[in-house]
Amino acid sequence: MALYALGDLHLGFQTDKRMDVFGRVWKHHERKVEKYVNKTVRQRDTLVLTGDHSWGRKLEQCREDLAFIERLPGRKVLIRGNHDMFWDAGKTARLNEEFDQRLFFLQNNFTFYEDYALVGTKGFTFEGPFYLDRWGNVTGWDEKREEQAKKLIDRELARLRKSFCLAEEAGYRKFIMFLHYPPTNILEETSVFTDIAEEYKVKAVVYSHCHGERRFGDSIRGEFHGVQYMLVSGDYLEFQPALILP
Ligand SMILES: [Fe+2]
Numbered sequence: 110m111a112l113y114a115l116g117d118l119h120l121g122f123q124t125d126k127r128m129d130v131f132g133r134v135w136k137h138h139e140r141k142v143e144k145y146v147n148k149t150v151r152q153r154d155t156l157v158l159t160g161d162h163s164w165g166r167k168l169e170q171c172r173e174d175l176a177f178i179e180r181l182p183g184r185k186v187l188i189r190g191n192h193d194m195f196w197d198a199g200k201t202a203r204l205n206e207e208f209d210q211r212l213f214f215l216q217n218n219f220t221f222y223e224d225y226a227l228v229g230t231k232g233f234t235f236e237g238p239f240y241l242d243r244w245g246n247v248t249g250w251d252e253k254r255e256e257q258a259k260k261l262i263d264r265e266l267a268r269l270r271k272s273f274c275l276a277e278e279a280g281y282r283k284f285i286m287f288l289h290y291p292p293t294n295i296l297e298e299t300s301v302f303t304d305i306a307e308e309y310k311v312k313a314v315v316y317s318h319c320h321g322e323r324r325f326g327d328s329i330r331g332e333f334h335g336v337q338y339m340l341v342s343g344d345y346l347e348f349q350p351a352l353i354l355p
Pocket residue numbers: 117119160161190318319320
């Protein structure tokens with residue numbers, strides 16, 4: 110058995126959205142996903158998909174994308190991404206009823222892999238706009254947007270804490286934490302998300318959302334304060350699922 114993760118499939122079988130405008134790596138990327146996931150993930154494994162699954166705005170416009178995900182091997186666990194409009198935050202339980210035994214939607218709940226609880230939420234981080242000087246140094250940012258971001262961060266933190274609490278109540282003491290957004294932004298060294306990861310002594314924080322060479326280094330990668338941070342955006346991994354736990 111093994112635990113894998115991959116983010117940002119950005120599927121659009123029912124839309125005319127083209128991903129190859131974002132670079133060569135996105136050309137027929139869904140074929141790469143299919144190829145690499147089938148090559149790597151076994152039926153008894155767990156695969157966490159860390160958000161931005163579909164371009165469809167309503168569930169009916171995502172049916173083919175979700176069916177594609179269902180056909181991938183392993184037990185599929187989904188995190189909500191900023192583009193996942195089909196996933197109403199208040200209706201996760203309804204999605205889990207509808208896709209029972211096929212897909213698991215992780216938010217305000219938890220699931221497990223062996224003796225690890227898998228907890229997670231979309232997360233959030235202030236992404237600017239930042240103002241730069243001519244040398245590229247940050248000299249300021251949009252403070253109004255930063256205020257709005259704080260509210261979203263609080264809400265996401267509450268959802269994440271609920272996920273941890275439910276897992277703890279169920280007896281779990283080992284955790285892997287999943288986010289869609291990176292845990293910190295380009296100016297931060299720590300955040301409420303790195304704090305909670307340390308509080309619960311999670312083994313790993315797995316996130317995606319960062320696209321393109323220039324964004325891959327926006328947040329923490331590797332070990333920090335005893336926690337392993339892993340970026341699993343599809344384009345970063347060239348669509349090969351990352352092994353989280355053997
Ligand atoms: Fe994305």
